[in-house]
Amino acid sequence: MSRQPLLNRQSRVIASRLTLHLQQGASMHDAANTLSALDDIWPRSQKPIFISCGRAACDAGLLDWSAPENAAIELAAATLLGPNGPDLIGALQTWQPTVCLVFDPKAAQALAVDVPFRFIGFDARHFTVGQLKLLATRTKSYGMGIAFNIETAEDFRACVDTGITAAAGWFFTKPSKVPAKTLNPAQTNIVRVLNLVRKNADVQDIEAALKHDVAMSYKLLRYINSAGFGLSCEIQSFRHAVSMLGYDKLNRWLSLLLATAGKDPMAPALIYTALLRARLMELLAVGLVDKSEYDNLFITGAFSLLDTLLGVGMEQALDAMRLPDPICDALLGNGGRYQPFLELALSSEGEAGEVIAEQASMLGLTADQFNRAQLQALSFAEAMEL
Incomplete structure (x- = not known):
């Protein structure tokens, strides 16, 4: 797993995002077993932990994992509407984990699916600030807006100004000023x-x-x-x-x-x-x-x-x-x-x-x-x- 922190307007980390990197040939059942084995040391705080399947296609097999209350599973709209969508939707309705819908061209259709979304995720690399502001406003009634993969401090500020609740990325680790010559x-x-x-x-x-x-x-x-x-x-x-x-x-x-x-x-x-x-x-x-x-x-x-x-x-x-x-x-x-x-x-x-x-x-x-x-x-x- 790799991770990204999610920051609020005050630059505090209010959530984390874990990305799963599956070995070749591994299935979502394998991912579920891996996550289940970590239950004894899972952080039990109130801060949400988003779970991204990375490059792998998420399916109902991931729901073999009894997700903790603070876990939010990211699902692309296209996944919910694809060939395995009915099985996935049925599993979501049965187990009712917290879900973050990752916005893509099929999101409008996915929002009509009978699954509650607590979060709506936007990959900031695919949208302008103006688009994010419009989308965050239009989807507010479906779930809190979250932006992923923020690359600069300027993009972060612009993002939270659009109404996005939190933004994820490592932009803040890059020095923003010319280094001083001495300590204060x-x-x-x-x-x-x-x-x-x-x-x-x-x-x-x-x-x-x-x-x-x-x-x-x-x-x-x-x-x-x-x-x-x-x-x-x-x-x-x-x-x-x-x-x-x-x-x-x-x-x-x-x-x-x-x-x-x-x-x-x-x-x-x-x-x-x-x-x-x-x-x-x-x-x-x-x-x-x-x-x-x-x-x-x-x-x-x-x-x-x-x-x-x-x-x-x-x-x-x-x-x-x-x-x-x-x-x-x-x-x-x-x-x-x-x-x-x-x-x-x-x-x-x-x-x-x-x-x-x-x-x-x-x-x-x-x-x-x-x-x-x-x-x-x-x-x-x-x-x-x-």
């Missing part, structure tokens, strides 16, 4: 604290540095006490955090804090994505590297969008920190033992299923292991969202 004061202070933690400085020295920025201290404690961390008691102070977690774990959360210190208008989606990449890389590496390196892989993923988040070049961002060479090598594209994990995490955001399969195989990962890690990372990012 808030970012510099976090880096100073990070470097103190990395060299195991005295707790009093670290606390003194934190007191220079009360907002930073507050944010740090919020992250540590978030649901994603899963602690059994509330951390009340930095000294308490050190005693409970140790310096290695604090290094991880300070790294997340640095990733939130930017002013990019797309910051909510960027932070969500950085969190997801961080946890995904950590999970993919379980059993493949020494446990002592899990935090480094997490930080590699968290920092993979650092240049965009902070508005500086990646080299400038890394120059200010004393990071291990494998992290820097991966982030700068210089190879090293962490780069295959980063490349796989990035490929999961694309549409090339064969590339994902090849990269996962090179790491000795099965499709089930990769899919499970991806869903667990999705749940983590949602639990950590503040």
Whole structure:
């Protein structure tokens, strides 16, 4: 599976889209079995998860999967009106999963079918902004309008201005400004604290540095006490955090804090994505590297969008920190033992299923292991969202 986030007008991720990449000869029954096997770790939040069959033709076999309440199955209008349409419509009427009708030239006929649609999906690559505005208005009574495959920030803004509820794509991960040459004061202070933690400085020295920025201290404690961390008691102070977690774990959360210190208008989606990449890389590496390196892989993923988040070049961002060479090598594209994990995490955001399969195989990962890690990372990012 690969994925796309769906953003609302405030640039917050309010849903996800998973695309299924079937092996040659695989059927929708196989896809249903694969999805069923993931039920125990399926994200149970209120955020919808759209399921696209990608290049495969969806049929009633997919409905062998008892879809969770937050799952929305994407169906092209042509599929509902094709030769297998009657069987599919009958199955939809029986099992009543949430359906997103993907708008195509036959959509007008499909809307007359006796199947309720909660969402109407539009592939933004096939419509102008003017067409989207008109279609969103005309189909509003049938379901909420969703746009897929948005490629630029300008297209995203234009899309949500048409009345579309949410838009999916990775447009926000591309830097929108000329990189600055230096970090701003808030970012510099976090880096100073990070470097103190990395060299195991005295707790009093670290606390003194934190007191220079009360907002930073507050944010740090919020992250540590978030649901994603899963602690059994509330951390009340930095000294308490050190005693409970140790310096290695604090290094991880300070790294997340640095990733939130930017002013990019797309910051909510960027932070969500950085969190997801961080946890995904950590999970993919379980059993493949020494446990002592899990935090480094997490930080590699968290920092993979650092240049965009902070508005500086990646080299400038890394120059200010004393990071291990494998992290820097991966982030700068210089190879090293962490780069295959980063490349796989990035490929999961694309549409090339064969590339994902090849990269996962090179790491000795099965499709089930990769899919499970991806869903667990999705749940983590949602639990950590503040």
